[in-house]
Amino acid sequence: MKKYILDLTVTENIRLHANYVLIKLTQSDPLPEMLPGQFAEIRIDGSNTTFLRRPISINYVDRRTNEVWFLVQLVGDGTRKLATVKQGDTVNVVLPLGNGFSMPETPEKKVLLIGGGVGTAPMLYLGEALLKMGCKPTFLLGARSKNDLLQLDEFAAFGDVYTTTEDGSMGEKGYVTQHSVLANNKFDMIYTCGPKPMMMAVAKYAKSNDIECEVSLENTMACGVGACLCCVEKTDEGHVCVCKEGPVFNIKKLLWQI
Ligand SMILES: Cc1cc2nc3c(=O)[nH]c(=O)nc-3n(C[C@H](O)[C@H](O)[C@H](O)COP(=O)(O)OP(=O)(O)OC[C@H]3O[C@@H](n4cnc5c(N)ncnc54)[C@H](O)[C@@H]3O)c2cc1C
Numbered sequence: 001m002k003k004y005i006l007d008l009t010v011t012e013n014i015r016l017h018a019n020y021v022l023i024k025l026t027q028s029d030p031l032p033e034m035l036p037g038q039f040a041e042i043r044i045d046g047s048n049t050t051f052l053r054r055p056i057s058i059n060y061v062d063r064r065t066n067e068v069w070f071l072v073q074l075v076g077d078g079t080r081k082l083a084t085v086k087q088g089d090t091v092n093v094v095l096p097l098g099n100g101f102s103m104p105e106t107p108e109k110k111v112l113l114i115g116g117g118v119g120t121a122p123m124l125y126l127g128e129a130l131l132k133m134g135c136k137p138t139f140l141l142g143a144r145s146k147n148d149l150l151q152l153d154e155f156a157a158f159g160d161v162y163t164t165t166e167d168g169s170m171g172e173k174g175y176v177t178q179h180s181v182l183a184n185n186k187f188d189m190i191y192t193c194g195p196k197p198m199m200m201a202v203a204k205y206a207k208s209n210d211i212e213c214e215v216s217l218e219n220t221m222a223c224g225v226g227a228c229l230c231c232v233e234k235t236d237e238g239h240v241c242v243c244k245e246g247p248v249f250n251i252k253k254l255l256w257q258i
């Protein structure tokens with residue numbers, strides 16, 4: 001897919017919670033095609049300590065308003081600076097990058113989308129794409145506590161939503177892999193994104209229950225286009241760049257000890 005370097009304009013920057021912002025960007029021309037699971041490399045202007053662009057997932061593409069959404073967790077200088085953009089500011093992005101999730105062959109498939117923390121970000125756009133093909137998704141969203149569960153209304157517009165929190169402040173207490181929705185249903189496909197230990201636990205569950213599973217890796221990245229080799233992951237085909245060959249992989253391709 002063709003990649004673009006675009007100067008996009010901020011239409012909204014919504015503080016969802018102390019540590020998260022939702023940034024919506026647009027341009028006068030129609031935004032390019034973007035697939036669920038792909039990401040952008042965002043240039044951080046005005047930060048003396050952030051030399052490289054930062055990879056952020058495509059959270060949602062609103063074709064009616066011609067906006068692309070980014071859900072950003074504030075973890076360091078780059079994301080904190082990005083979180084300060086205001087309506088009318090320009091943000092330079094390279095997109096769409098990476099491969100994206102593969103869609104089920106038929107809409108009859110029963111699919112579960114598991115997001116942990118800010119790993120829920122790519123699941124919203126994926127959920128809409130699944131619903132559009134007639135495959136209503138089930139979302140299982142996990143976080144430390146209630147405040148870290150984001151965009152619940154938006155998810156509910158596309159499918160059934162279940163939640164877990166580690167402190168029990170919302171949904172079932174515990175980890176996503178302990179949620180009763182797994183025991184009460186037989187899913188054909190699981191898509192997941194979140195902290196690596198969570199994705200490994202999900203992959204282990206999927207493997208032992210013979211369920212197809214795709215994970216979206218968040219290896220630390222620099223160039224985002226397969227040039228610097230800083231994001232490599234071992235697969236059954238050798239070392240590959242997660243930014244280019246991924247970030248989405250079928251768990252059968254990964255050499256995880258699960
Ligand atoms: C393909 C991909 C998609 C991503 N999508 C999103 C998204 O939609 N929303 C979002 O908020 N973040 C996302 N991330 C993570 C995001 O890129 C990092 O949090 C960001 O680069 C940190 O930049 P910083 O300058 O704020 O922090 P830094 O100063 O660079 O780092 C601060 C802290 O964050 C940790 N960190 C840095 N990079 C990562 C990473 N890739 N994963 C986990 N921890 C990291 C560092 O170890 C350090 O402890 C994604 C990462 C990848 C690779």
Ligand code: FES
Pocket residue numbers: 220221222223224225226227228229230231232241242243244
């Ligand atoms: S980030 Fe440079 S090769 Fe992947």
